[in-house]
Amino acid sequence: MNRDPFALWVYLSASPLTWLTVTLVVWIAADAAAKGMGRHPVANPVLMAIIGVALVLALTRTPYATYFEGAQFVHFLLGPATVAIAIPLYKHWPIVRKNLTAMMAALLVGAVVALVSALAIAMALGVPRDVLIALAPKSVTAGVAMGVTESLGGEPALTAVLVIATGIIGAVMVTPLMNALGIRDYAARGFAVGLASHGIGTARAFTVNPVAGVFAGIAMGLNALVTALLVPLAMAFFR
Amino acid sequence: MNAKAWPRVGLPVRNVEAHGGAMIPALTLLLGCQLVGEVVARGLGLPVPGPVLGLALLLAGLFFASRFGWVTPETVDDTGLGRVAGVLLGALGLMFVPAGAGVVHHAELLANHGLALLAALIGSTLITLVVTVAVFRLIARRSDPS
Numbered sequence: 233m234n235r236d237p238f239a240l241w242v243y244l245s246a247s248p249l250t251w252l253t254v255t256l257v258v259w260i261a262a263d264a265a266a267k268g269m270g271r272h273p274v275a276n277p278v279l280m281a282i283i284g285v286a287l288v289l290a291l292t293r294t295p296y297a298t299y300f301e302g303a304q305f306v307h308f309l310l311g312p313a314t315v316a317i318a319i320p321l322y323k324h325w326p327i328v329r330k331n332l333t334a335m336m337a338a339l340l341v342g343a344v345v346a347l348v349s350a351l352a353i354a355m356a357l358g359v360p361r362d363v364l365i366a367l368a369p370k371s372v373t374a375g376v377a378m379g380v381t382e383s384l385g386g387e388p389a390l391t392a393v394l395v396i397a398t399g400i401i402g403a404v405m406v407t408p409l410m411n412a413l414g415i416r417d418y419a420a421r422g423f424a425v426g427l428a429s430h431g432i433g434t435a436r437a438f439t440v441n442p443v444a445g446v447f448a449g450i451a452m453g454l455n456a457l458v459t460a461l462l463v464p465l466a467m468a469f470f471r
Numbered sequence: 472m473n474a475k476a477w478p479r480v481g482l483p484v485r486n487v488e489a490h491g492g493a494m495i496p497a498l499t500l501l502l503g504c505q506l507v508g509e510v511v512a513r514g515l516g517l518p519v520p521g522p523v524l525g526l527a528l529l530l531a532g533l534f535f536a537s538r539f540g541w542v543t544p545e546t547v548d549d550t551g552l553g554r555v556a557g558v559l560l561g562a563l564g565l566m567f568v569p570a571g572a573g574v575v576h577h578a579e580l581l582a583n584h585g586l587a588l589l590a591a592l593i594g595s596t597l598i599t600l601v602v603t604v605a606v607f608r609l610i611a612r613r614s615d616p617s
Contacts, residue, residue: 259565278564282571289575296576303569309559310566312501314522315508316556318529322537323544334610342603350595357587367591371599374570376520389577394588396571401596409597415604420611424603428596435563445560451603453523460520 245294251302258284271439273407278432279400310375310431317434317449324446331419335450338420342427342451343458346371347466366390368463370398373430376456380463395430402429403436418444426451493551500552501559504529 244250262281269275289299300307321328328335347368354367365386369377377395378388406425415421418441425433426448434452438445507528509521517524536542547553574581581588 255568256565259562259568263564278567278571281565281568282574285568285572286575289572296573299572300569303572306566307569309562311505311522311525312498313559313563313566314520315501315504315525315529316559318504318526318533319547319553319556320560321526321530322533323547325544331607331611333614334607337610338603338607341606342599345602346595346599349598350591353594354584354587354591357590359584359587359591363584363588367588370592370595373520374567375522379520389573390581392570393574393577393581394592396567396574397589398592398596399567401592402600405596406600409600410604413601413604415608417608417611420604420607423607424600427603428599431563432567435567438560438563449560453526456520456523 245292246298248302248305251294251299252305253302254288254299255281255285255303255306258288273404273436276400276404276436278396278403278435282396310373314373314431314453317446317453320442320446321450324443327419327443328446328450331423331447334420335423335447335454338423339427339451339454339458342424343371343455343462346428346455347459347462351466362386363390365467367394368466369459370394371428371430372456372459373452376460380460384464384467396432399429399432402433406433406436407440419447422447423451427455430455494555497551497555500529501525501555504532 259277259281262277262284265280266272266275266277285299285303288294289296350367350370351364354364359367362385365384366381366388368384369380369391372380372395374392374395377391381391382388402425406421406429410421410424422434422437422441422444425437425444429436430452434445434448437448504525505522506525508524508526511517512521512524533542533547537544542550548557
């Protein structure tokens, strides 16, 4: 061993293994912290883990691209995880079927409200049009939203940040909001959070109630479809 | 590892198969459905994300297998596919961390309109949650008066 510690760090800091491990360790710590706080809605593990990773990257002056080379293996799992929603969907099919009409109505109204309300508030506060394009698909799961923005000439990287912020906001808000409204129907609660806050809302729903998780997953999938079709239409109006 | 050594520590061999043996085919099935979904979505230029089509395909497959009694809603969690799905969906939050950490990369981009965007996100998410749950309950109550 003639390597000095600095040379070892140079190797490790560029290795995907390091950043994959960092992502997992930070997640385990964040999830344990959330559990320790009794899964309180404000103690969102996704938010805590993102802050943790951002701190590590800032302290070690690691470029995001280097980090992502390792973290992409975790990012990749979003695809198969979306497909895997078919299993709880199949398992809870009778309750899904019973609520089919309610779901379709809530989907169409919710998708339009999510899109128009975000654009209207941002426009009233003076946000320019090129940023509005990146904002429009914010309720849709990251991969789809970035594709929508790109096809309209917006900035997909900005969309990713807005999408994840929306997810965290919805996941933090949903439990106290629904309790305050006195809604005990976990199908309805899950569907609302999946529609408004895609996968991060769905992750929250699965930790609260399995039926809520299933409906959140369905809403996430359906809203990805509807919003991908609605955004180009809406952007024609908001100019 | 020799599976026959397991009964000594009190684990039935069949369970060892269910735990380890069925994981790789299950993961392959999930990836295969996603792949078909991506090929169809991109090939036909559909605005549907590939994994969502993959979800629909796998669901159709499960209903098909159900007809022949190969799988039931009660036992699906104990199959390799059910276990892999449980692991993946249990860690869904983790999968958003890499993209979310990209916020450091775009900090200056957000500095100009950060507050306005935050107001839009919070306001819009609140309105969307309330309206969606209200419409859902309204229709559900009408179709099921119990």
